[in-house]
Amino acid sequence: MSNVRRPRFAIGTTMAFFALLYAPIVVVVLFSFNGQKSLSVFKGVSLRWYEAFLNDQELLQSLGMSLRVSLVAMVGSIVLGVALALGLVRTKGALGTFAGLVMLVPLVTPEIVTGVASMMLFKGFGIPLSTGTVMIAEVTFSISYVTVILRSRVAALNPELEEAAMDLGATRWQALRLVTLPALLPAILASAVLIFALVFDDFVLAYFTTGVTPQPLSVRIYSAIRFGVQPTINAVGTLMLLGSIALIALALAIPRFFGRRGGLSILSGE
Template sequence: MLFFLFLYAPIAAVVVFSFNTRKSLAVFDGWSLRWYRAFLDDSDLVHSLGTSLEVAAVAMVGSVLVGTALAFGLVRVRSRLGSAAGIVMLVPLVTPEIVTGASSLMLFKGVGLEPGLTTLILAETTFSISYVTVILRSRVAELNPEVEEAAMDLGATRVQALRLVTLPLLWPAVLSSAILIFTIVFDDFVLAYFTTGVSPQPLSVRIYSAIRFGVQPSINAVGTLLLLGSIVLIVLALFLPRLLGRRGSGLDLLGS
């Protein structure tokens, strides 16, 4: 009980005081949407929110495409090189993010790229590939290659077998990894702080810059909206793959 109290009491306080009528973080004086309107009227925060959504969406698509291909390669290639590559893919997951951020900044400086939206997207996409690969690698390993062989025996090309047989079986895992990457990138601060420029700034960096001069109640409103968005993504990650898996099983039974 003490653990949950210390974990969730500050989050609950942020949610409650985001509806506070008074400009106070200590005294609650009634319910109001004042600070949500203040957030929507703050062009800098709204622009940063749009930047975070854009970066998260691009990083999600890029990392899922590359990570899925890598997962297939690591499972299907039977060689020592494939085993070594599988170990290398785990390195970004255990490397401190501050090391990743500093090294990314030095790399971009070395090739002449100034910190900005491009460097931020490149860094977040590259950082997220390992997560997708690790998630999908176990799922690809569970697939039965004989299913693809049967499809090709029935006249399908290798590409058609991949598109019509293999990818539908992988779709729940792909969807879960995509939602996970979107959440990680959208909330990321350390890597974004090192690789972003003065403008545009993602929402996490903008909030950090704002709270250095004192926490404003509008920041509580932003935090509450982020919390709500994270809960929605978690629910989607839990239930959509199961729903798609049940539909896929029903279609297989109908086809058989």
């Protein structure tokens, strides 16, 4: 018989924490299938609110804008983040240290501060708020996340691989394209998926930098619930939740897939 005492208080606290955290999400998902227009009484199972979402042109336009912004932010932050990660790792001395500290500032700055600052910047230069301003703000905000993820991967690479490629006749760009970037591919793909999910769900930065119409889906939902929560919002929230979970799971699975495939290649002698 085991004499190990279970930490009942810790277990109870953990269960209470997860209950408070996930209970509202479960309620949203449950009432997205409610057969009647009620947010307190569940009666019957129906897909009517999902059908209502698919027939709502304003919500569909907002969904399309969120997808476009997320895609642009993903591509832009990956391109700039890869370049910045390579530069930070290979820049020695005080300049590299200072640049690394500056790169971390967006991660510790409250997002509402970043949102207000971005809005004031666009207003100061006379740039009207639109889809373009949201894209610029989201790309700028996402670069630091990509850089943090890729920086450790770049630091772990063996620089002799690039040197060997250049000794064999490759230019510096060819060595980067044919040696370094393929080695960074799993981290790049994982970063891309993660950034897409973060930007798609982002509200604060999008709220301060978007125009009147079309608005990102998160801002459109906020505007709608100010006048009362509609069951359609539950359906939209459920779909966003499923999409975010799928993207994050994909981001976690990509490095494992490449690691497993790399191990099989080694075993097969490729």
